[in-house]
Amino acid sequence: MADEMWTISRCLDWTRGYLEKKGDERSRYTAELLLTAVTGMSRVELYMNFDRPLDQDELSRMHDAVVRRAKGEPVQYITGSTGFRMIDVLCEPGVLIPRPETEVLVGEVLDYLDSQVLGGASTAARKRAALPWNGELDAASDLERALAESEAGDAVAAGETCEDVATAGEGERAAAPHARVLEVGCGTGCISLSLIHEREGAVTCVATDINPQAVALTERNGRALAVPEDALSVREGDLVAPIAPEEYGTFDVLVSNPPYIPHDVMAELPREVVDFEPGLALEGGADGLMVFRRLLAAAPQMLRPGGLFACELFEESLDEAAELCRGAGMDDVRVVFDLTHRPRIVVARTPL
Template sequence: MDAEWTIKGALEWTEGYLADKGDENPRLSAQWLLSEATGLSRTHLFMNYDRPLSSDERATLRDYVKRRGAGEPLQYITGEVTFRYIPVKVRSGVLIPRPETEVLVSEVLAALPDPVKREARWNEEAAAQESEAVEALKEALGKAQEALAENQRAAETFREADAADVEEADAVEERERPIGSAESSANPEVATAPLLVADLCTGSGCIACSLAYEHPDVRVIATDIAPEAVALARENIEALGLEDRVAVLQCSLGTGIGEKRMGTFDAVVSNPPYVPTSVLANIPREVADFEPNLALDGGADGLDLFRPLVVWAARALKSQGVLACELHEGHMDAAATVAKQAGFTQVRIVDDLAGRPRVLVARRA
């Protein structure tokens, strides 16, 4: 790249280069990579066409373009993707979150009870103490006004004395106010009714984190067999400040979850490996060459993991608990039969954003 290349020149060159390498959407890829390299949003790229790239930006862009030209997914290059309302870290060895999985999260949230309403609570003791503090403040201000009437000092001197009195009154009020009643005696009720969810084959943790982020009463136990996925999921949980509501175990499906938890879950959700083995031969190169086969291959009919998952879910869920799984569009009827044979009722199939059957939702009897 020429040292004097502007953003416009870099975009045009990158788009052409990636088109020659077979990128399905070279213009979008060019914008995405240059945005990441410069720290500018795509909108600001267009507003700064004439800005030259710095040497560091050019070096970063070269690396990104080389990797993209070799077929590496954009998400792995930038290291992050937006999933519903949260940013999710991604990296090689862990499946990249996809838009269709957002539908899975929507179905689980819709099936769970609404968040517990926090009722305002009147704290009589706190109210009395707050009233006393207000009276103390009024008394202090009254004394300051009496001092003004008695002593006709200069206005500036009086303002200093008055400020000192008010400061002391505020300090008295603060000392006497009990912890937890800083603003008023009407405080939110803190008690909640936690909803327990198991997220099997969690991968990056995008499902578990989204459920906890969007529903304040949800607590999630997430599992994955791959150590790379477990480590990444924990990073995402920590980055979102959800450590007290989402935990991750390394195990196959629900095998690491203790017997005492059986029958206590409100929902079991999973995006397991579900691509039929025969279909894997025809998936895009950037998926086949870069994303983990372990997270994709679902066996001959894509249901190798779904079958034991359904059996476990039937034991783990409460009565009327919800099971929701993302599966291959070509085998949804077979999956529905498996769920019914395991004792699930109200089995239905939900389409993804492209209108393809994608998510199975059912209730435990």
């Protein structure tokens, strides 16, 4: 590659063809991601600079990246990051890569927090990921904003000054409710960090993981996203072991994407998952519910009355998981489907 001029366009085309022959079903997209990592450009910028030549260092790093991908290594490990809802998180070998299914899990937690903890009146002003299921909320959000503006106008018409209205607003913000979330098995920290980012100033998370590498990566991601120190506490330990006794019963949500692949299914996973991602974060025992059962047993101790227990699980385990929740005395048990319409998440509430 180094003996001739390699432009961005030529490198994209060659990489796409090469990776397609190696079995990459999304070879064009993969080529774009690798080139963005090598050049520091966005995907849009790549297409605006098709004729720009790659320098020797870029060619060398692109060569290494293509070789790694051709051997099956996940793109996220090669580029060192991935997008998740509204944020980018650092990724590295040894820590599970975030999946789109987990974005749905975050959405379920946010819906609960907005309706049951944080109050629905102010949701229109909060950040919301541009995800398929959010489009239908736009009209409602516009209506909420219009009502808020109308209320402010009515207050002024009734004799209150703009300063009075502004002062009242500051008081309401100061007294705004706050949510406390426990994430078990944080990995990259994508769940906790998304909750904090999308409900800025309204959510505090405690995130645990038995893998010290995952704990360190979550902390790095928190710093990269400029998360306030008092908004995120990351702790190393097995499931809820790092939670102090005085914290029991203080959480509004216990959320987890635990190891959930049944033992016999592990061998059927794609090579790039089995050969590169950590088995500790994948295998969930004979039926995929080994860790889930432990979390379910801990949930009543961790959660306040009416608190939410939400877990992502293997698609064929959801019915049994829901029955286990009911058998444990949980209320409002539901199974949630992912973007491919497969059962993926179980949610339940602790009794009031």
